[in-house]
Amino acid sequence: MRYHIGDFDNEVLIQLYERMLKPRMIEEKMLILLRQGKISKWFSGIGQEAISVGVASALKNEEYILPMHRNLGVFTTRKVPLNRLFAQWQGKASGFTKGRDRSFHFGSQEHKIVGMISHLGPQLGVADGIALADSLRRKKRVTAVFTGEGATSEGDFHEALNVASVWNLPVLFCIENNGYGLSTPTNEQYNCAHLADRAKGYGMECRIIEGNNILEVYSKVSELCKAIRKRPRPVFLEFKTFRMRGHEEASGTKYVPEKLMAKWAKKDPISNYEAFLLDKKVLTSAYIENLKAEITEEINSNLELAFNEEPISSTLSNEIGDVYQSFDNEIVKPSENTSNIRFVDAISNGLRQSMERHNELIIMGQDVAEYGGVFKITEGFTKEFGRSRVRNTPICESAIVSAAMGLSINGMKAVVEMQFADFVTSGFNPVVNYLAKVHYRWGQNADVVVRMPCGGGVGAGPFHSQTNEAWFTKTPGLKVVYPAFPKDAKGLLTSSINDPNPVLFFEHKGLYRSVYGDVPDDYYTLPLGKASILRTGNAVSIVSYGAGVHWALEALEKHPEIDAELIDLRTLQPLDVDTIYESVKKTGRLIILQEDSLFGGIASDISALVMENCFEYLDAPVKRVTSLETPIPFAANLEADYLPKKRFEETLLELMDY
Ligand SMILES: Cc1ncc(C[n+]2csc(CCOP(=O)(O)OP(=O)(O)O)c2C)c(N)n1
Numbered sequence: 001m002r003y004h005i006g007d008f009d010n011e012v013l014i015q016l017y018e019r020m021l022k023p024r025m026i027e028e029k030m031l032i033l034l035r036q037g038k039i040s041k042w043f044s045g046i047g048q049e050a051i052s053v054g055v056a057s058a059l060k061n062e063e064y065i066l067p068m069h070r071n072l073g074v075f076t077t078r079k080v081p082l083n084r085l086f087a088q089w090q091g092k093a094s095g096f097t098k099g100r101d102r103s104f105h106f107g108s109q110e111h112k113i114v115g116m117i118s119h120l121g122p123q124l125g126v127a128d129g130i131a132l133a134d135s136l137r138r139k140k141r142v143t144a145v146f147t148g149e150g151a152t153s154e155g156d157f158h159e160a161l162n163v164a165s166v167w168n169l170p171v172l173f174c175i176e177n178n179g180y181g182l183s184t185p186t187n188e189q190y191n192c193a194h195l196a197d198r199a200k201g202y203g204m205e206c207r208i209i210e211g212n213n214i215l216e217v218y219s220k221v222s223e224l225c226k227a228i229r230k231r232p233r234p235v236f237l238e239f240k241t242f243r244m245r246g247h248e249e250a251s252g253t254k255y256v257p258e259k260l261m262a263k264w265a266k267k268d269p270i271s272n273y274e275a276f277l278l279d280k281k282v283l284t285s286a287y288i289e290n291l292k293a294e295i296t297e298e299i300n301s302n303l304e305l306a307f308n309e310e311p312i313s314s315t316l317s318n319e320i321g322d323v324y325q326s327f328d329n330e331i332v333k334p335s336e337n338t339s340n341i342r343f344v345d346a347i348s349n350g351l352r353q354s355m356e357r358h359n360e361l362i363i364m365g366q367d368v369a370e371y372g373g374v375f376k377i378t379e380g381f382t383k384e385f386g387r388s389r390v391r392n393t394p395i396c397e398s399a400i401v402s403a404a405m406g407l408s409i410n411g412m413k414a415v416v417e418m419q420f421a422d423f424v425t426s427g428f429n430p431v432v433n434y435l436a437k438v439h440y441r442w443g444q445n446a447d448v449v450v451r452m453p454c455g456g457g458v459g460a461g462p463f464h465s466q467t468n469e470a471w472f473t474k475t476p477g478l479k480v481v482y483p484a485f486p487k488d489a490k491g492l493l494t495s496s497i498n499d500p501n502p503v504l505f506f507e508h509k510g511l512y513r514s515v516y517g518d519v520p521d522d523y524y525t526l527p528l529g530k531a532s533i534l535r536t537g538n539a540v541s542i543v544s545y546g547a548g549v550h551w552a553l554e555a556l557e558k559h560p561e562i563d564a565e566l567i568d569l570r571t572l573q574p575l576d577v578d579t580i581y582e583s584v585k586k587t588g589r590l591i592i593l594q595e596d597s598l599f600g601g602i603a604s605d606i607s608a609l610v611m612e613n614c615f616e617y618l619d620a621p622v623k624r625v626t627s628l629e630t631p632i633p634f635a636a637n638l639e640a641d642y643l644p645k646k647r648f649e650e651t652l653l654e655l656m657d658y
Pocket residue numbers: 070118119120147148149150151152178180181182243247
């Protein structure tokens with residue numbers, strides 16, 4: 001290996017050596033502890049330290065860095081206290097996740113480190129969002145994100161690079177090409193000579209860097225960081241390196257040819273650099289010995305602290321209490337002045353007034369800029385707020401939801417418009433695995449609202465009609481809002497945007513232009529998690545939300561003889577169980593009308609809850625009326641049969657006769 005000292009003075013040369021030595025020595029200790037059964041799993045970065053250390057050393061402390069599972073050197077270079085790291089790996093209280101997540105799956109705002117989720121790919125889009133926030137604030141900063149060559153096969157990788165390029169974001173994409181993704185060699189992972197060759201396809205600069213050569217990594221990355229700070233842009237770096245141990249220790253390396261191992265063993269980043277520094281008389285053997293003794297002492301004393309710490313203890317209420325960031329929703333009262341407007345206008349209105357109120361609220365979605373979105377909700381917004389805050393996105397839901405997460409990490413707010421709620425499947429992973437879990441995992445909030453134009457009855461077939469709220473109501477950490485009237489839509493949207501937690505905001509397309517209502521002109525908010533009683537009655541409780549509320553109203557108009565209490569849930573998560581229970585205790589009968597198909601929907605949960613909590617008050621079985629267990633058909637008559645509207649009236653009458 002050839003080292004070029006360039007302008008580096010001895011202090012820098014020695015510091016880089018020390019910074020590589022520490023993670024290596026920690027890892028060697030961990031391997032011993034693993035064999036002794038004192039820790040559970042270990043993902044080794046032995047042999048790859050020059051990359052973590054070189055990149056982390058080139059960045060400024062205030063610049064975010066997003067490591068993966070082999071980047072211990074990032075954490076040690078950023079001076080994360082070792083006792084806290086060790087406690088994290090043992091699931092103890094002084095770690096970073098209160099025992100809720102393992103290994104490197106955490107972030108620390110104090111150290112400007114954002115750790116991975118197991119799914120690897122979303123990390124890259126999160127980096128885009130962090131860099132976007134820096135760009136919008138005109139901060140000349142770099143964001144560095146790591147990934148392995150295996151994860152470059154994930155769609156998230158392509159999406160994130162494409163977005164970074166189209167938006168010219170200052171992200172340093174650091175690909176550690178270490179030969180294997182678990183047991184899969186590179187020739188089964190991709191079919192090009194170098195991953196860096198792909199950069200051209202994204203319209204991005206790239207470099208191939210000898211990843212085991214600390215001076216090459218540090219000098220090239222430092223130079224690039226300076227250039228990016230001056231002229232912000234994304235850069236693709238492919239670090240050639242090798243994974244010297246198993247994917248994780250238990251999986252071994254039997255599938256790696258011995259010759260290959262031997263070849264890369266000779267390129268060890270630390271022993272080669274050490275020999276070079278000794279040769280150049282920058283280091284002496286005595287200095288090294290001394291240094292190793294110091295690091296050993298540091299490791300042992302911090303390990304002792306971690307081992308001596310009691311196992312974590314918590315309470316159920318503490319665990320549940322940490323799922324969401326606590327938030328005191330300040331209720332802004334509606335003004336007296338109202339206008340009779342459509343559902344769609346109320347949403348647009350709430351969104352516009354929220355944009356005026358929050359300077360750092362960013363809207364992202366397909367065709368949301370000049371075009372105004374396919375439902376015209378953001379029409380005229382670019383004129384008022386500019387294109388930097390109302391952002392057209394490429395068609396890449398996963399990267400955009402991840403970028404929204406990144407904006408939140410960097411202190412901004414985001415509203416993401418799904419063109420149709422159906423397309424959230426392409427961004428499902430970051431919604432349910434990142435946004436939903438991040439507060440519980442490491443106390444980071446996800447200040448993101450995902451707008452979901454949903455619902456059937458519009459003849460749009462299986463992929464433009466779904467009402468898929470049940471995919472999210474069952475995922476702890478998400479709030480799910482589903483208004484039925486213009487006034488609620490506006491006030492719940494403004495509250496959802498104020499709420500620092502992730503909110504899935506369902507907007508029924510069928511209501512957009514058919515339902516009118518008096519809506520206060522000025523800004524106001526409504527409480528999340530509070531149902532509204534549209535009509536009081538004593539003979540039966542009807543619970544619904546969204547378009548179902550209007551179907552129920554129609555049925556009741558036809559049957560004025562039924563003394564029904566009608567509850568519009570408005571929010572599905574948190575669910576206002578008190579209002580439901582109170583009503584059922586009074587009426588003794590419950591019918592739940594849900595537009596979605598039966599299994600796994602909120603109707604089933606409400607039914608179960610009422611059975612468990614109000615059994616002795618019930619005079620009849622709880623009824624659930626829902627769509628058929630089929631995809632949503634296109635033809636109008638088939639769709640009408642699919643939807644529960646007709647069946648609702650019949651079932652309601654049956655229930656009254658029970
Ligand atoms: C979406 C997803 N699929 C599969 C896995 C299981 N998995 C974890 S790491 C890994 C290999 C990753 O390879 P690479 O990106 O090259 O990183 P390396 O481990 O080599 O550093 C696999 C298959 C996962 N974590 N996430």
